[in-house]
Amino acid sequence: MNADLASVGALLAEPARAKVLLALGDGRSLPASVLASEAGVSPPTASHHLARLVDGGLLTVASRGRHRYYALAGPQVAELLEAVARVAPVQPVASLRDGTRAHALRYARHCYDHLAGRLGVAVSEALVVPRHDSLEVSAAGAGKLAAIGVDARTGDSALACLDWTEQRHHVAGRLGRTLLQRLLELDWLQRSPSTRALQLTDAGRAALPLELGITLP
């Protein structure tokens, strides 16, 4: 057994670096200046941290003009963040703004590439049933998915992702990815420009109970 856990742990250990990773948690690319303000540190400090994260293989960087865009190095880094969040205590809310933000995240967010939060759990319950270690598309679920233009058959298996705010499973993997994509295309959900929260639109509020048969949380 000789993976160097400590070097990865050290990268996560600094609050400023952790905030950077969380800000990039959905796979977006952000420039150094935005990450500096997101982390609450000066540009030199942020630059230092970003260099360490790139060096440690957690981030990649791409230069475009005079900006440098940073992003997670891959899905396995996003999975790492989820795994850590699952065992981490919930941080005390520092401000009212953080409070409403946290509430929005608990309601609906993306988890790298699929829908999570309370809404993610509710949608999952309408479409799949637990089977062994993964999730299986139910007969009713297959019909609902077909109705909104997602190709899936009864009995297809879907990867289960354990939600760290809800402590319940929701649909991830390929089906989770295409489903979220479709919900955004239909404009039932909208991305937030700066956080991982997802906004339920009026169209979504009307359509989700009707088309998927879920009661909105």
Next chain:
Amino acid sequence: MNADLASVGALLAEPARAKVLLALGDGRSLPASVLASEAGVSPPTASHHLARLVDGGLLTVASRGRHRYYALAGPQVAELLEAVARVAPVQPVASLRDGTRAHALRYARHCYDHLAGRLGVAVSEALVVPRHDSLEVSAAGAGKLAAIGVDARTGDSALACLDWTEQRHHVAGRLGRTLLQRLLELDWLQRSPSTRALQLTDAGRAALPLELGITLP
């Protein structure tokens, strides 16, 4: 977004603590003295680290007589360790002893509760086929599993675990758990007293190619 990644990261960041976690990675309980020698630090230092790990919710402790047994706090901690190992660089081998040990681990080990390593991948390939995001028991696999007394049907889905040494998927979850249990019962594999490596017995060397149709790596 407000999980306190940094506090968990700080716990992983110290080499001594990382070694402790790895030593407990398969779910065993070990006394403080063993963990101190495993981590290569003095008893006071180990005690200090163990207290922090318990305080941080990564370990649990049980007093039995004058010994105190430490263990991982749960499966989600084991998953965390796997997720970290997957992104961590492989540590340089410090000694010859470490070298043979690392080799044994790459060949066959348990990953909390299921078989991993090269042998884990080989066994998986004989029994399941990838399907969407998880693994599905093949017709041939179901027959082989029945032959060794493991109950599984064709088409059953099994959780896939990405091996951090092989970078390939292998069977985890419920099927992985019962399969490893059965292989140990049959005495085809034996646990190592001090590491996560698994020893292939002579019986196993003869039976695995015959019963499961795998070529031993």
Next chain:
DNA sequence: GGCCTGCTTCGAAGAGGGTCGAAGCGTTCG
């Protein structure tokens, strides 16, 4: 070309955490 902007490098100051020896406390065994 000249200036502004975005980002990084350099240097020094400061804080935090790891380490071990010595000592204390409870348990077990003779």
Next chain:
DNA sequence: CGAACGCTTCGACCCTCTTCGAAGCAGGCC
């Protein structure tokens, strides 16, 4: 009952790592 054992607490030393101001370096706009 006393001694040995396992583990923890205390205290002091040391070291690494973070932090920001100032300066340097490049790309883009006028």
